[in-house]
Amino acid sequence: MSSAVIDARYLAPPEPMERVLEALPHLERGQSLTLLLHREPFPLYTLLTAREFAWVTTLGEDGTYRIVISHRP
Amino acid sequence: MSAALSFEQAPPLSVPFRFFLTAPLFGIAAGVLFALEGDAVLESRWSLQAFAVVHLLTVGFMLQVMVGALLQFLPVAAGANVWRPRLLANLVHPALTLGAVALVAGFLGAGAWTMQVAAVLLGAGVLLFGAAASVGLWRSPAIGPTLRVLQLAVAGLLVATGLGVTLASGFGWRLAVPFVLLQQLHLAWGLLGWALMLVVGVAYLVVPMFQLTPPYALRPSRALPAALLASLSCWTLGALADVAWLAWWATVLGAAGTVGFAAYTLRLQARRKRKVTDTTLRAWRVGMACLLLAVPVSVLARLGWPASLLPRVEYLLGVTVLAGAFPAVIAGMLYKIVPFIEWMHLQRVMTLPPTMQKVIPDARARWQWRLFVASLVLLAGAAAWAPLAVPGGLLFAAACALLEWHLLRAVQLYRSLTPR
Numbered sequence: 001m002s003s004a005v006i007d008a009r010y011l012a013p014p015e016p017m018e019r020v021l022e023a024l025p026h027l028e029r030g031q032s033l034t035l036l037l038h039r040e041p042f043p044l045y046t047l048l049t050a051r052e053f054a055w056v057t058t059l060g061e062d063g064t065y066r067i068v069i070s071h072r073p
Numbered sequence: 074m075s076a077a078l079s080f081e082q083a084p085p086l087s088v089p090f091r092f093f094l095t096a097p098l099f100g101i102a103a104g105v106l107f108a109l110e111g112d113a114v115l116e117s118r119w120s121l122q123a124f125a126v127v128h129l130l131t132v133g134f135m136l137q138v139m140v141g142a143l144l145q146f147l148p149v150a151a152g153a154n155v156w157r158p159r160l161l162a163n164l165v166h167p168a169l170t171l172g173a174v175a176l177v178a179g180f181l182g183a184g185a186w187t188m189q190v191a192a193v194l195l196g197a198g199v200l201l202f203g204a205a206a207s208v209g210l211w212r213s214p215a216i217g218p219t220l221r222v223l224q225l226a227v228a229g230l231l232v233a234t235g236l237g238v239t240l241a242s243g244f245g246w247r248l249a250v251p252f253v254l255l256q257q258l259h260l261a262w263g264l265l266g267w268a269l270m271l272v273v274g275v276a277y278l279v280v281p282m283f284q285l286t287p288p289y290a291l292r293p294s295r296a297l298p299a300a301l302l303a304s305l306s307c308w309t310l311g312a313l314a315d316v317a318w319l320a321w322w323a324t325v326l327g328a329a330g331t332v333g334f335a336a337y338t339l340r341l342q343a344r345r346k347r348k349v350t351d352t353t354l355r356a357w358r359v360g361m362a363c364l365l366l367a368v369p370v371s372v373l374a375r376l377g378w379p380a381s382l383l384p385r386v387e388y389l390l391g392v393t394v395l396a397g398a399f400p401a402v403i404a405g406m407l408y409k410i411v412p413f414i415e416w417m418h419l420q421r422v423m424t425l426p427p428t429m430q431k432v433i434p435d436a437r438a439r440w441q442w443r444l445f446v447a448s449l450v451l452l453a454g455a456a457a458w459a460p461l462a463v464p465g466g467l468l469f470a471a472a473c474a475l476l477e478w479h480l481l482r483a484v485q486l487y488r489s490l491t492p493r
Contacts, residue, residue, distance in 0.1 A: 009281075009288075010285050010346040010347075011285075012282075012283070012285060012347070013282060013283075013413070038281035038282065038287075038288040039150070039217075039278050039281065039282055039288075040152065040215055040216065040217055042148065042149055042150070042151070042152040042215075043083075043149055045152070057216060058216075059216050059217055059291065060291070061290065061291045061292065062287075062288065062290050062291070063281075063287075063288030063289055063290050063291055063294065064288060065217070
């Protein structure tokens with residue numbers, strides 16, 4: 001599965017969400033989009049659910065959240 | 074693209090704003106009362122005037138903002154949806170406001186019935202809010218440390234309020250309750266268990282988000298609340314079983330947690346990517362400096378040294394924490410989150426909403442910060458020279474009045490831009 005990465009760790013809100021929303025229409029089935037952020041983006045989750053995307057979130061030791069977004073199967 | 078943004082979890086604007094607009098009014102009252110009754114407050118923290126000033130700051134000012142901010146913060150930051158936020162705010166806001174007024178009136182001699190009213194209203198208001206927040210937090214899918222810290226903070230609020238309601242009931246219904254013991258526990262759970270725990274949980278989100286700092290690393294962000302909780306447990310057991318060494322462990326753990334949090338936050342802020350120094354950043358720095366200062370002062374107060382100056386040392390501790398650390402962070406955050414919330418709601422109704430900077434320009438906010446810092450210096454100075462209490466109290470009131478004015482202007486701007 002190929003994956004694009006948006007490193008939004010040092011971007012002020014709402015830029016991280018805007019970047020993801022811009023990237024989502026280009027995300028094909030079988031691909032994933034990885035978002036790196038310093039917080040868990042609950043407002044984004046609402047939008048992903050509405051647009052039928054799935055995501056898996058993990059938290060690293062350094063405090064970085066990694067949100068891997070893909071089309072819902 | 075911003076018009077496409079949707080924050081469905083966020084409550085209506087009126088939910089947090091009613092709390093934010095009420096809080097500075099209690100700050101004004103605290104400043105004026107201190108200017109009038111400074112001598113009694115400086116003489117003993119056990120005076121009824123000192124209780125009144127302290128509760129204007131804690132229940133009146135701090136609790137209002139913290140509850141309002143949590144109603145906004147929980148769904149967006151912790152994925153914790155609160156059940157019917159508007160109805161909850163309609164019930165909790167008047168209960169906390171009238172309860173705080175009744176409590177302070179009771180301390181100032183308005184009669185036992187006001188204490189009864191305060192016990193019922195504050196007990197009911199906090200219980201309702203605490204229950205709703207707890208259910209939301211319990212169901213939250215969040216994976217980070219913020220969730221656990223917020224759960225602990227809400228539990229701390231419930232314990233502190235339970236103890237406070239018992240104390241107020243003791244005054245109100247003339248019950249024989251162990252006042253000194255309950256007061257010691259009430260203070261610790263209110264300040265460490267609720268207020269500081271909440272600031273820690275909120276800092277984990279807002280410091281990296283708004284100031285573009287590195288994040289709080291996972292291990293220390295779990296250790297900090299654990300140290301505070303261990304401190305509270307030792308303090309509670311030590312007080313209940315009358316074991317002095319447990320109380321000392323509580324002091325050590327509480328000091329370690331407080332210093333660790335404040336120093337770590339200052340270090341992260343020094344490494345921020347956004348090199349702008351705005352009012353929010355300045356306010357956080359003052360707040361963290363006050364927390365650092367509070368630690369040696371609290372150790373002196375615990376040692377009871379120097380004995381002849383103990384009331385003044387305890388007063389200084391009160392200033393650093395209740396007039397310094399928490400109001401600084403609260404005002405700093407209000408200057409950031411009020412424009413943010415307003416922008417968030419405006420972008421739903423207009424394509425080009427004013428920027429956050431236009432809602433409350435930083436140059437305007439900086440005047441409030443200057444007044445606040447000046448008041449803090451004078452209030453601290455009053456520990457050495459009592460007449461400074463009058464200008465210190467009045468300047469604190471003026472800083473709160475200016476905060477209220479800035480918030481009202483932000484609301485006015487929102488109203489002018491939104492269709493009725």
